[in-house]
Amino acid sequence: MNKLSFLFLLFALPVALLAQNKNINYFINEGLKNNPNIIENNNLQQFFQIQNEIITAQNKKPQVNFTADYLFAPFFFNNGRIISITPNPSTKAYGYDAGITNGGMYAGQINVAMPLFNNALIKPLYAQNKIQGDLSAYSKKQLEQDLKKAIIDQYIITFQFQQQTTYLQKIIDQLETRKPYITALVKQGLLQQNDYLFLDIQQTTSRNDLLQLQYAYSNGLAVLKNIAAISDSASFGLEAPLIALQPAPQEYYYVQKFRLDSLNLVAQQNVFNIKYKTQVSAFGSSGINAVDIANMPHNVGLSAGLHVSVPIYDGKQKKLNERQNNVLLTNLQVYRNNTALLQQNNIRNAKQQMMQWQQTIELLDMQIKKQELLLDIIKDKVIKGQITVMDYINAFQDYALTQKNKALATTNILLYINQYNYYNW
Numbered sequence: 499m500n501k502l503s504f505l506f507l508l509f510a511l512p513v514a515l516l517a518q519n520k521n522i523n524y525f526i527n528e529g530l531k532n533n534p535n536i537i538e539n540n541n542l543q544q545f546f547q548i549q550n551e552i553i554t555a556q557n558k559k560p561q562v563n564f565t566a567d568y569l570f571a572p573f574f575f576n577n578g579r580i581i582s583i584t585p586n587p588s589t590k591a592y593g594y595d596a597g598i599t600n601g602g603m604y605a606g607q608i609n610v611a612m613p614l615f616n617n618a619l620i621k622p623l624y625a626q627n628k629i630q631g632d633l634s635a636y637s638k639k640q641l642e643q644d645l646k647k648a649i650i651d652q653y654i655i656t657f658q659f660q661q662q663t664t665y666l667q668k669i670i671d672q673l674e675t676r677k678p679y680i681t682a683l684v685k686q687g688l689l690q691q692n693d694y695l696f697l698d699i700q701q702t703t704s705r706n707d708l709l710q711l712q713y714a715y716s717n718g719l720a721v722l723k724n725i726a727a728i729s730d731s732a733s734f735g736l737e738a739p740l741i742a743l744q745p746a747p748q749e750y751y752y753v754q755k756f757r758l759d760s761l762n763l764v765a766q767q768n769v770f771n772i773k774y775k776t777q778v779s780a781f782g783s784s785g786i787n788a789v790d791i792a793n794m795p796h797n798v799g800l801s802a803g804l805h806v807s808v809p810i811y812d813g814k815q816k817k818l819n820e821r822q823n824n825v826l827l828t829n830l831q832v833y834r835n836n837t838a839l840l841q842q843n844n845i846r847n848a849k850q851q852m853m854q855w856q857q858t859i860e861l862l863d864m865q866i867k868k869q870e871l872l873l874d875i876i877k878d879k880v881i882k883g884q885i886t887v888m889d890y891i892n893a894f895q896d897y898a899l900t901q902k903n904k905a906l907a908t909t910n911i912l913l914y915i916n917q918y919n920y921y922n923w
């Protein structure tokens with residue numbers, strides 16, 4: 499590859515990268531895909547599915563375990579022996595009562611326990627787990643809504659820097675086209691040398707402003723990539739953000755969220771009430787259970803039975819727990835009402851701000867048309883030497899400032915549209 503080709507590629511590459519414009523949906527999709535909080539929430543859905551299996555395993559499946567015991571309970575000075583192990587010690591021996599210890603114990607058993615008739619007991623557990631899963635799913639929606647707003651806000655701000663960069667470059671180009679005419683008029687003595695310097699200073703100032711805007715765009719793009727968790731280091735342009743006002747939903751998110759919170763409290767109460775239901779379980783064991791090691795081969799057997807638990811009184815804990823939950827439900831209603839008030843205020847404020855900024859843009863458009871007309875008149879007079887370059891530069895600065903104000907006003911409208919959509923869901 500020769501030097502000319504290399505230089506062409508070196509300068510063409512940034513242009514090619516910038517030509518690969520990205521739109522707002524690209525960053526939203528990448529953000530939703532890469533955000534660790536959303537990924538964690540997706541994994542939690544699997545957690546709640548597994549929790550259902552755990553509830554089934556704990557409450558409907560048999561529980562089997564193996565136990566082994568050895569009890570050493572010797573007697574001292576029994577029939578002339580210092581220490582002995584026997585279930586029939588002499589009355590003069592020292593040790594625990596043989597009726598209690600049997601002189602020791604040897605046990606190795608397989609035990610099985612099986613809960614019975616407990617469908618009514620585990621239904622509240624399933625219901626609570628489902629509510630927990632629904633709450634997690636709805637918190638994912640809030641995470642997505644927050645992330646979308648952050649991405650769109652940053653996209654709008656970054657696009658504004660790009661827009662101002664493009665416009666300022668046009669102004670610099672227009673100043674550049676005037677320069678040869680000014681130079682010629684200075685040489686002819688129709689304009690002063692300071693006129694040329696004024697134009698040159700303004701051009702230098704504009705170039706510095708352009709550089710700062712390019713830095714701002716680059717930094718804004720980096721922030722946008724961080725919010726969307728994008729590792730791409732390439733630079734590219736942004737397409738104009740297309741953001742429309744979203745219609746009001748049939749039911750606002752906060753209503754669904756508070757309803758689930760209320761249902762969760764009810765589910766907790768139902769789970770608490772499980773212990774007040776009669777519980778029946780069957781149990782059995784099989785293995786060795788002996789007190790005399792010599793007779794152990796004949797002490798192999800099994801046993802089975804039923805266990806019934808009927809709650810009678812616990813100090814009225816059930817009613818106390820219900821009273822606690824009623825307090826929490828009252829608090830939820832207070833927060834729900836406050837959220838509804840704040841949401842309507844935020845939606846109304848966003849609408850008002852959009853209307854105000856739209857009126858500002860209409861006035862700025864009228865001003866821009868007049869300034870463009872003035873610039874057309876002035877630039878011909880500058881070339882003819884009828885007015886100073888300073889007058890031309892002042893008119894140009896006013897025009898540039900008005901364009902900047904319009905870009906800011908447009909940006910604010912977009913930001914308030916995004917804010918409106920954020921609350922109107």
